[in-house]
Amino acid sequence: MLESLKRNEINAPLVGDLDSQLAAAVEKEMNIYNQAYLIENTPLIHTEVFHKKTSQEVPLSFELEGELNGFILCYLEADPEVINNKNYPFFQSLYIESMNIALGQFFTNLERNSSLLTTIGHPDINMKKIEMIEKLEKEFEKYTWNYKLVSQMRELNCRIIFLLK
């Protein structure tokens, strides 16, 4: 599917190539219920490079279904100067819902701009599944971008990686 999309061999009215359609769907800034902001930190790029989860990152995965298939991996950099045992449940819960909202808006924008209908599954924090997806990364086309999650006067980095079949 991805190859045909790149060559624009589908009936949907595509504008530009897939890379620019994906880049255009990224929401630059989002207000998460007045409790946090997501601010784009680096733009979406098509990449060959894949960095697995580091020891400081909190990972999260989503499954993709529809005209784009594959997985999304998200990693929150759990800076120990910001996140401690007391506030971890709040930040984890805020982060999961923020990624859900950012990706929901992304695929809503993608459909409106490019008629590509893709949906995401529920957020999954199962480490075994995430490690399995990381091991298979070479089989996928990879796209990545970063957000800053700003809440309670603190900034945390979130990276998002699309693994598309």
Added chain:
Amino acid sequence: MQYRILIVDDSDFSRSTIANMLTDEKYNVIGEAASAKEAINILRDRKAHLVIIDIVMPEVSGIELAEYITENFQNTSIIMISSLAQESIVIDSISSGASDFLQKPFSKEDLVTSIDKILADIQEE
């Protein structure tokens, strides 16, 4: 009259955010459920005027839950919520019996306006 409302979402953050939006004394949040199964158990115990349901949940989806509620709890209205707002998702929501659809993140004003309109329509009937 106090309106009895149930919130169904697998996200702890989302459930508590919505509950905090409904602090006006005319709303009574009768429960928060993290799954369709929990929601049905609560509804069997306590009547609700309105259920707010997230679409993307593990195991049983919000759409399936809305269909079940429409069939089995006929005096209960539904608002569907989701971060995805593609046309097909909005159509599926309304087809499942929901009275309204709100894309996440929504404001307190959007939620309260939607709830008040639905509950006013019920009172007129």
